[in-house]
Amino acid sequence: xxxxxxxxxxxxxxxxxxxxxxxxxxxxxxxxxxxxxxxxxxxxxxxxxxxxxxxxxxxxxxxxxxxxxxxxxxxxxxxxxxxxxxxxxxxxxxxxxxxxxxxxxxxxxxxxxxxxxxxxxxxxxxxxxxxxxxxxxxxxxxxxxxxxxxxxxxxxxxxxxxxxxxxxxxxxxxxxxxxxxxxxxxxxxxxxxxxxxxxxxxxxxxxxxxxxxxxxxxxxxxxxxxxxxxxxxxxxxxxxxxxxxxxxxxxxxxxxxxxxxxxx
Numbered sequence: 001x002x003x004x005x006x007x008x009x010x011x012x013x014x015x016x017x018x019x020x021x022x023x024x025x026x027x028x029x030x031x032x033x034x035x036x037x038x039x040x041x042x043x044x045x046x047x048x049x050x051x052x053x054x055x056x057x058x059x060x061x062x063x064x065x066x067x068x069x070x071x072x073x074x075x076x077x078x079x080x081x082x083x084x085x086x087x088x089x090x091x092x093x094x095x096x097x098x099x100x101x102x103x104x105x106x107x108x109x110x111x112x113x114x115x116x117x118x119x120x121x122x123x124x125x126x127x128x129x130x131x132x133x134x135x136x137x138x139x140x141x142x143x144x145x146x147x148x149x150x151x152x153x154x155x156x157x158x159x160x161x162x163x164x165x166x167x168x169x170x171x172x173x174x175x176x177x178x179x180x181x182x183x184x185x186x187x188x189x190x191x192x193x194x195x196x197x198x199x200x201x202x203x204x205x206x207x208x209x210x211x212x213x214x215x216x217x218x219x220x221x222x223x224x225x226x227x228x229x230x231x232x233x234x235x236x237x238x239x240x241x242x243x244x245x246x247x248x249x250x251x252x253x254x255x256x257x258x259x260x261x262x263x264x
């Protein structure tokens with residue numbers, strides 16, 4: 001029942017994305033330049049919450065747009081109705097619906113859906129991660145210098161010491177490919193699927209990271225904060241990798257790696 005409701009909710013949000021995509025819709029700005037929210041974000045979140053409320057009216061909800069709905073329940077649904085809103089608003093089909101279910105402060109189930117690529121990622125704690133019902137695993141790359149990485153840049157605090165620009169510069173100056181897709185949930189799912197070897201970011205919110213966190217860990221990867229501590233969706237810093245390059249990436253992030261090895 002829980003899985004069925006999760007899948008129904010994600011698909012409902014995806015239908016709203018398709019309904020609004022490349023049409024006229026209202027846009028407004030949140031904190032930070034180009035931090036957008038659209039009419040479609042609200043429509044997607046409403047469709048998602050309607051599904052959850054119909055099946056689990058007593059569950060808690062944390063939505064990016066609607067905020068927190070507190071109930072006397074051990075379950076919490078963490079919702080991003082459109083992760084990658086700037087992409088959506090510009091007609092770029094790299095965005096998704098992202099929903100995670102938390103039980104007693106632990107993420108137990110998650111789904112991420114990009115309706116444009118027809119990619120439906122699903123994970124359940126202890127039961128693995130899947131793309132369109134097929135199991136997925138992280139990559140086997142064991143050196144950062146040979147990795148393909150992905151990151152994102154926050155709308156605020158971009159100039160923090162040893163921040164996103166500095167780490168990005170260290171990596172690309174070594175010739176390491178670092179992509180910027182514009183959707184943290186997709187970034188994390190693509191690490192889980194082995195398309196990227198690692199992902200790091202400095203300022204994510206719970207709705208950005210909750211579902212993707214479970215995807216990576218259930219696909220055999222590792223997720224921590226930037227100090228290597230156990231990851232919590234309620235703090236901003238995330239490093240997600242295949243596990244094999246994790247310690248080296250921590251050294252890069254914390255200026256402990258001199259990279260004596262040639263990129264060739």
